[in-house]
Amino acid sequence: MIKPLPYVDQERLYLLRGDAYTNGQLDLANMYPYPVAVEAYKKAGDYFEEFALVYFATDVVRSFTDSPLVATSYVTPEYLSLVNVSMTMGRSFTKDEGFDAHNPVAIISYDTWQQLFNARADVLNETIRFGEIEFSIIGVTAKDFIEPQLMGPGRLTQVWLSWDYNLSPPRYRGWGTFNINQYLVGKIPSGQSAAKIEQSITTYLNSRFVEEIAGRASFEGGSIGFKLVRFSDIILVNSKTAIFLLFAGALVLLLIACANITNLMLARAANxxxxxxxxxxxxxxxxxxxxxxxxxxxxxxxxxxxxxxxxxxxxxxxxxxxxxxxxxxxxxxxxxxxxxxxxxxxxxxxxxxxxxxxxxxxxxxxxxxxxxxxxxSTGIQISGRVRQLLIMMQVMLTTILVSVSLHILQQSISNINQPVRFFTKNLYQVLLNNGTQADSSVSEQKGNLLAIREKLLTHPQIERASIASDFPITSDKIISWFSYLSVDPDFVDQRQALLTLVDEYYLDMLGAEWVRGRRFTPEDLQTEATAIIINQSFARLLQPDGDVMHKRYYWLNSDKRQFPYEIVGIIRDFNLPGRTEIPRMFVPQTSIRFPRLLLQAKPNLIISKRNVNELMASVNSQYKVSELRSMNGAHKELVARDSLSAVVTFVLCLLALSLAAIGIYAVLSYTVQLRQFEMGIRMAIGATPLRILLQIFKDNLKPVILGLLSAAFVLIAMNLLLAQTKFTLPSTSLGWWLPPLLILCLTAATSLLSVWHLISKPANHILRGE
Amino acid sequence: MQNLTLQMKGITKVYATDEMYTHALRGIDLDIYKGDFVSICGPSGCGKSTLLSLLGLLDMPTSGQYFIEGKDVSRLTLSEAASIRNEKIGFIFQSFNLIDELSVFENIALPLRYRQQKVSEIEIKKRVTECLQIVDMAHRAQHKPNQLSGGQQQRIAIARALVGNPALLLVDEPTGNLDSRNGDAVMEMLQHLNAQGTTLCMVTHDPRYADMATRKLHLLDGQIIDAQHISEMVSEQI
Structure with missing residues (x-):
């Protein structure tokens, strides 16, 4: 969180993020049209010391038989110099390979060189093919090159490619198409304010955008706005809380360990x-x-x-x-x-x-x-007050750490086990790369997809297959599209929902739970009927009582925009962990720009990427699997952060309790050692071993109770304090009642252990100091 | 036989370490009757303290049989031994063994608080007060032991030993930590208790105090070498 990024003038490195608005209301977040990025690049010299364009993508390497999917970054040459790239071999991009140079060259990462090219020394003589373009490999980045992870943790570029070949096909490079993952990045001049530059860029680019979209009805009231976001802020986004909690946990653990070592040292000194x-x-x-x-x-x-x-x-x-x-x-x-x-x-x-x-x-x-x-007579060396204070501190710190950890643990486990309200077993979601077919006609694409679906059903491992534009659990490699329904054809009052184009099998394969209405029929698909199925959230958004069955709405993205669509079915909301369900709408359509397949494997059988590629090749060789992952796997990825939290908090709990057990045992054992003779006397006059144990437990309870009360006070104060900030901690019943119980059990166990050597032998031995 | 308070038959005690076995007691046969005042004498290491520990169930014999009021107590669990100790036996130690953190009253009340059958607070107060009066220390009930002299502490220890109304009072060198004046006073008190019917068994080095007992046992190398009624000896001399 604190260490500067390893780039020259890292505090001046910014990324230009853009949003689209309609009548001043946010419409599309973090995306802008391709020409806007180009305009920004051309004008960037006025605002930045250095600047570059970058487009983050994933693509299938077609020059390899197993068509591996790799993370690609299409960049202008300045990008790699901005992030201080160093090379293992070869060179970085030059101006001759820059914007509009149309020179297909590639730089591969060190890991890609190791994994895809087996670290061959002659890799610089090779090419790598994406789509129909052969890129000459001109360099391999150094092993210790640290790429800024602007697309989130773990997203590392495997292949850098010349900007001109980025994946936006020509027909999607217009002013009316908003693209994600493309950015202008730059280094602002020293002493300049990012806010001022942001304002100037927004003014310029928005005026260009408004100029270009003027007269288009669907862009009426449209505008774009930009934000300059520091590299370090992008990289840490969404992780600050996790890092802060981890750091706080480690700090408390360190304090417990310190109290613990002090206890042990004092006990040792007593010996x-x-x-x-x-x-x-x-x-x-x-x-x-x-x-x-x-x-x-x-x-x-x-x-x-x-x-x-x-x-x-x-x-x-x-x-x-x-x-x-x-x-x-x-x-x-x-x-x-x-x-x-x-x-x-x-x-x-x-x-x-x-x-x-x-x-x-x-x-x-x-x-x-x-x-x-x-x-x-043992003569008390270490005061009782110090001993009690040490136990109290240990109990307080342990209770706080265990309580916070348990709150997070229970929340994480609850997220992991939360039923999602759709099937995940035996289902696979497949991203397709349609190569040159992306530019073919809608009807041709549709025909191909339907043929692929039929072909897949002939495979012995595949039970069912469906075509869709999205999945309930999306990954960062999937672009989700939002659209609008409106009661009026002018879309004055419109409601937004996540749009999924689906065939007639999709919702049944998913096991969507029906609230009302009917499924899509083959006729709906054949005629691309004006029918829509929505979820409960969207039903409530359209009408507060949710009773929108058979009501008709205009759909913004429809080719039949003038005809209202009928709500023919309502499904129960999905229940994705840690997320509020968003309004969803499903439209019967298989002409899809970025097609996906949902496959259901027969029980106990696994579908492989190779199986699907082979079958699709028999229909059209341009279709390749970009990504195939099981729905179970997707669910696991969805709750990966929860799984990590669960593991970390569980380990923290165990460590804290173990350290506390050792620490409390050390103090108790020392205390018992000091009171050994007294215990002997008590036993001599008739105290049973159980009585002695209870006596020790009772005596130990005072600092333990004080520690628990202090912990409760700190926890309540912490919760009140956090309520004033943007940080939130989950609050669960387990996190409140279990820590005191564990601490009391721990005290009972350590009391027993510390006194066991006394109560397990005759009183005479204790009186004789044996 | 009805007056037999305790009986030991062939009691042995062996302390074992990895390297050697030490025979602390070898075949002790001993009967103590109600109202007896037995003194145990002998040189250091002869087994006096071991015998007292076994008598008081502070330790268990290696072999042999031990009966208290007819009940075999040779093989008891630690809890059973603690209960019998609590109800049947009172201890008076050389170093008083009072608990510094507790008041005089609480020290004396302790055996009653360890009773299996709960004793009411009223009963505890009554019996502690009686015992404090017996040892003439009622005015020191709320003091802490470290605020008292050695003689006073031993008197409190006697009161604590008496409070449970034990069948047997075991006394270990009661005057060892006292000057002669306080020692005499304590012995006088013990004699007085015996005269009132309390059964006493006392370990002592001091022949003067040993002679105050009604029976004298001499221990040597873990065996009783002489057991004779002092009264008989006295009558023979006459």
Missing amino acids: QQRGMAIKAVLGAKRSHLFSSVLCEILLLLLPTFFLSLMVAQGAIELLQAYTSHLLPRLNELYITTSSLLFATASALFLAFAFAAIVSRQINCARLNLLLQSSGK
């Missing part, structure tokens, strides 16, 4: 008191005793230090392997010299602090008395 007494008698001053304690701590610290470094390295590798798609900048995380020095300094500081705390607790006068005593 050593006789030795210390002898040293004191022989003339040792407090400083001598301090040195002695410090030496011992340092000796313990040395192997622990190396062990903890190994654990830290392991944890970093584990995080990078499993959570790089969830947390930003993990690829920059490693143990550096400065972090090593910091850890060493912290460890030394803690060693001195612990030695000081322990030696301050040593009462030299009492140590001398100890030597003169018969040995039966």
Whole structure:
């Protein structure tokens, strides 16, 4: 969160984000037409010191037989110099490969070179084909090159390509088509205000946009606006809360560990008191005793230090392997010299602090008395107040950490287990890349898709197949489209919903739950009937009582815009975890710009990308699978952040409770050691072992209860404080009642453990100090 | 036989370590009757304290049988031993063994609070007050033990031993930590208790106090070498 990005003048690097408005109301977020990006690029010299265009995409490598899907970035040459690219071999893009140069060249990432090209040394003589274009490979980025993850954590470019070949086909490069994932990026001049530049750009680009769309009815009242967003803000977006919570959790754990080590050190000092007494008698001053304690701590610290470094390295590798798609900048995380020095300094500081705390607790006068005593009197070395305070602190910190962790854990588990209200078992969602067919006629595309669907049904592993434009669980590789319904043909009063074009099988294959109405029929599809199925949320949006069956609305994107569509069915809202269900509308149509397939495998059979590619090739070789993932997998990805939270919070709970158990046990065991003779007396006059255990438990309860009350106070205060901020913590019943119960059980268990050696043998042994 | 308070038959106690076995007691046979005042004497390491521990169920014998008021107590769990100790036996230690954190009153009340059958607070107060009066310490009920002299602390220890109305009072070097004046006073009190019917068994090094008992046991190397009624010895001398 704090470390500057590894680029020159990183604080001046910005991305231009655009939104579309209709009559001042946000219409389309984070997208703008292709010509606007080009205009911005041409005009950028007026505002930026350096600038570039970038288009983030995914595409199928057609020069490989298994058509791997790779993350591509179409860039103008300045982009890679803005992010200080370094190369393993070859070179970066030059001006000859820049805007409008039409020179198809590619740079591959180090990992792509390793994985797709087996690290071949002659890779620079090779080409890589996307669509119908062969790109000459001119370079391989360095292993240590850190790409800014502007499209979210874990999204790393595998192939950089010349901007001119970006995936927007010519017919989608008009002023009326809004594209996502294309941006102007630039470095603002030193001392210039981003807000001022933002305003100037918006004024210029909006005037150009308004000029170009003038007279088009569907763009009436349309405008565009821009925001300059700092690279660091984009990279950290959505992750600040997670990082903050992780950091807070680690900090509390550190505090518990500190209290814990102090406890252990004090208990150790108590064990050593006789030795210390002898040293004191022989003339040792407090400083001598301090040195002695410090030496011992340092000796313990040395192997622990190396062990903890190994654990830290392991944890970093584990995080990078499993959570790089969830947390930003993990690829920059490693143990550096400065972090090593910091850890060493912290460890030394803690060693001195612990030695000081322990030696301050040593009462030299009492140590001398100890030597003169018969040995039966233990002479309290570490005050009861300190012991109680240590237990209280430990209990308070543990309760806070466990409570917060349990709140998050329960919320995460609830999200993971939440029924989504559609089938996920045996279903596969398939993204298609239609190559040159993207520019073919609507009827040709439709014919191809229907033929592919029929062909797929001949495969023995496929039970059912359906065509759609979207899935209930979308990924960042899927563009979702919103559209509008209106009661009037002029769309004065319009309502927005997520649009999914579907065939007659889609909703049944999904297992959508019907509230009212009917399914789409083959006739609906054949005639592209003016029928619409919507979900409950959209029904309520259209009419508060949701009773919109058989009502008619105009659909904004329809070719038959003048004819109203009839609501023929209402389905129950999907129930995606952690998300409020959005209004959805389903239209019977299979002429789809970005087609997708929903496949249902026969029980216990798996559908592979190769199977689907082979079948589609027999219809049209241009169709390739971009991505095939199971609906279960998609659901797992959807709850990946929850799964990570669940694992992290569970580990935090376990660590906190384990540390607390060790710490509390250390103090209790020391306390019992001090009270050993008293316990012996009690047992001699008839106290049963159970009585002794209950006595110890009761005596320990006071600091524990105080710790629990303090924790409750802190937690309530924290909740009240957080209510004033944008941070929110989930509140669950488990998170409130379980931590105190666990702490009480922990106290009972540690009480039993600490007193077990007393109550498990005859009283005589205790009185004799055995 | 009705007056037999405790009986030991062939009691042995062996302390075992990894390296060696120590035979602390070897075949002890002992009968103590109601109203007896038995003193146990012998050199250091002869097994006096071990015998007292076994008598008080603070430890269990390695072999042999032990009966208290006719009940076999040779093989008890720690909880069962604690209950019998609580109801049948009172302890008086050399170092008083009062709990510093508790008041004199609470120290004395402790055995009653450990009773299996709950004793009411009124009853506890009545019996503690009686015992405090017996040892003439009623005016110190709310004091802490460390505010009292050694002699006073031992008197409190006697009161605590008496409060449960035990069948047997076990006394371990009661005067060891006291000066002669306080020691004499404590012994006088014990004699007085015995005269009132309390059964006493006392370990002591001091022959003067050992002679105050009605029976004297001599221990050597874990065996009783002589057990004779003092009264018989006295009559023989006459």
